[in-house]
Amino acid sequence: MKIAVCIKRTPDSESRFRIAASSASIDETGLKFDIDDFASYAVEVALQLNEKQGPGETVAYAVGPDAVQETLRKAMSMGVDRAVQLKTDAVPYDGLAVAKALAAELKSGGYDLILFGKHAFDTSAGIVGTATAELLGVSCVTAATKLDIANGRGTARRELEGVAEIVEFPLPAVVTIDEGIARPRYPSLKGIMSAKKKPLETRPAQLGNVRVTVKSMALPPDRPPGRIIGEGTAAVPELVRLLQTEAKVL
Amino acid sequence: MANVLVFAETRANTLRKVALESVTAARALADSTGGGEVHALVAGSPGIAAVAEQLGQHGADLVVVVEHAGLANFDREVVAATLAARAKSGSYRIVVVGFSAQGRDIGPRVAAKLDVPIVTDVVEASVTGGAITVKHPAYANKVIVTLEINAPLAVLSVRPGAFMVATAPHAVRTEMMAPAAEPSASKVVVKELIEGGKGKLDLGEAPVIVAGGRGLKAPENFKLAEDLAAAFGNAAVGATRAVTDEGWRPHSDQIGQTGRQVSPQLYIAVGISGAIQHLAGMRSSRTIVAINKDKDAPIFKVADYGIVGDVLEVLPVLTQAVREAKAAH
Incomplete structure (x- = not known):
């Protein structure tokens, strides 16, 4: 199968974030960036599908500045065959613009399957995969926790808001990947060495009109400091009183 | 206009x-x-x-x-x-x-x-x-x-x-x-719907959430969290990633950075230490209650009302008190 995986470079989610002096972005000083977690699950799913189904090709795409080349190399060190950078100075906050850049590139690619993470950690917006599917006019399944492909059709499981569903769909398709589906492999030394020789093309991102822009970023207001009201079962009556009279939730 | x-x-x-x-x-x-x-x-x-x-x-x-x-x-x-x-x-x-x-x-x-x-x-x-x-x-x-x-x-x-x-x-x-x-x-066809449980409130819908962590010590002790949720009547039960990774609760119950992000009116964290990934999924809740035996647990930094104690002892007493408060209405 010919599979595309669209990945994003995001900062380590456990970082302590600061706002840059411009107040229009985060301060990237000292932050560690890598392939986004959900995107790494998508890469793993793509590799496993092609390993199981015999000859195929897996191609990674990323929109962004030259720093994404490192992320694309990481995907290739895991086993992706080649990579394409859709170059722009900064990834805009306009998810539809990013989807347009990807769709313009993917539409002539002849892909059976196009995978995304269900969202990326930084914006948690979950727009690009679904919008790309719509622009390409192909099947779209979001937040898959299981994915099987056989005879040109896919079956996926999704777990959403207390209900699980099993869906079937024809290829080509866009599928966005939730966690729990596969543990992403660590690149082997051999993988890292061979990734350096794998083709990485760079083309301008056809973003079109960017209509969503960042005005400012700020840290959220702190919650009032925590308060310990007592110890053990003896504190229960006081808790109930506070829930009734102060919080008014009981 | x-x-x-x-x-x-x-x-x-x-x-x-x-x-x-x-x-x-x-x-x-x-x-x-x-x-x-x-x-x-x-x-x-x-x-x-x-x-x-x-x-x-x-x-x-x-x-x-x-x-x-x-x-x-x-x-x-x-x-x-x-x-x-x-x-x-x-x-x-x-x-x-x-x-x-x-x-x-x-x-x-x-x-x-x-x-x-x-x-x-x-x-x-x-x-x-x-x-x-x-x-x-x-x-x-x-x-x-x-x-x-x-x-x-x-x-x-x-x-x-x-x-x-x-x-x-x-x-x-x-x-x-x-x-x-x-x-x-439609291209994508739903073949099967598997309901999470009859009449169960979804985490995104429930005004009250009782969430359990490893401090509950064993999967069967989630019964205590369920009892408290039942006493409220409008509550759902959630869990930390540690607990869903252990298989104590289904993956779909996970609250946190990679799971559900919730903002109920009342969030009761029982036996949850409050790892930053968990806080990311619930810190916008309106009122937060925490019960944990470790007084230095980070969950107490965001809890409006904290009780230091053994959840296995405190929960049944709290459940009974909530039942009585509800009955008095």
């Missing part, structure tokens, strides 16, 4: 809480432009029109009813096509959907079909002149981003729990609309 089109989400022909929140948000946006109308679109099997009155109570002026025998279960392709067709036919400034499972699927489709911008997971929104300004939490709620949208029409999806349902009775009209796509022609 600008009209707002809102998708009113249903399950089994019943409005979901996020639908009322979306209508509330739409009402405020329409009012802020000097008195536009709110048009709510509902899609379901015949009989769905019955929800119109309830939507009027929260500020809808017109309910667009899409009834079809093939829409008993949510069909994202049909709903997206129909919502986009409606948005195109009227003079709307904004399309509002929920940032729920359904809304996550239809929002980007509608935006792509109409070629209009979309911002998801919105917690505040306002219209000023030509621009729509919204707040959107990012980086696992650690940063609040203010975005400006410059377009005559945009799609906003609102975070569940961020817009408190308000009553704003409007005389409501209804209008029938045929689905803009044939339900039987």
Whole structure:
């Protein structure tokens, strides 16, 4: 199968974030960036599908500045065959613009399957995969926790808001990947060495009109400091009183 | 004056809480432009029109009813096509959907079909002149981003729990609309629905959440959390990632950075230490209660009311006290 995986470079989610002096972005000083977690699950799913189904090709795409080349190399060190950078100075906050850049590139690619993470950690917006599917006019399944492909059709499981569903769909398709589906492999030394020789093309991102822009970023207001009201079962009556009279939730 | 089109989400022909929140948000946006109308679109099997009155109570002026025998279960392709067709036919400034499972699927489709911008997971929104300004939490709620949208029409999806349902009775009209796509022609077909449990409240809908962590010590002790939830009557039970990774609770119950992000009115954390990934999923809850035996646990830094103690001892006593308080009403 010919599979595309669209990945994003995001900062380590456990970082302590600061706002840059411009107040229009985060301060990237000292932050560690890598392939986004959900995107790494998508890469793993793509590799496993092609390993199981015999000859195929897996191609990674990323929109962004030259720093994404490192992320694309990481995907290739895991086993992706080649990579394409859709170059722009900064990834805009306009998810539809990013989807347009990807769709313009993917539409002539002849892909059976196009995978995304269900969202990326930084914006948690979950727009690009679904919008790309719509622009390409192909099947779209979001937040898959299981994915099987056989005879040109896919079956996926999704777990959403207390209900699980099993869906079937024809290829080509866009599928966005939730966690729990596969543990992403660590690149082997051999993988890292061979990734350096794998083709990485760079083309301008056809973003079109960017209509969503960042005005400012700020840290959220702190919650009032925590308060310990007592110890053990003896504190229960006081808790109930506070829930009734102060919080008014009981 | 600008009209707002809102998708009113249903399950089994019943409005979901996020639908009322979306209508509330739409009402405020329409009012802020000097008195536009709110048009709510509902899609379901015949009989769905019955929800119109309830939507009027929260500020809808017109309910667009899409009834079809093939829409008993949510069909994202049909709903997206129909919502986009409606948005195109009227003079709307904004399309509002929920940032729920359904809304996550239809929002980007509608935006792509109409070629209009979309911002998801919105917690505040306002219209000023030509621009729509919204707040959107990012980086696992650690940063609040203010975005400006410059377009005559945009799609906003609102975070569940961020817009408190308000009553704003409007005389409501209804209008029938045929689905803009044939339900039987959808590419993606649901083969099987596996319900999480009869009558179980979803974490995104429940006003009260009791969440358990490793401090409960064993899977069977989640019974104590379930008992407390039952005493409240309007509560759902969630869990930390440590617990779902252990297989004590299903993966879908996980609250945190990579699981569900919730903002109930009351969040009771039992036996949860409060790892930063967990806090990312619940720190916007209105009131937080924590019960934990370690007084230095980070959960106490965000808890409005903390009790230091053994959850296995405190929970049954709290459950009994809540039952009595409820009975006294």
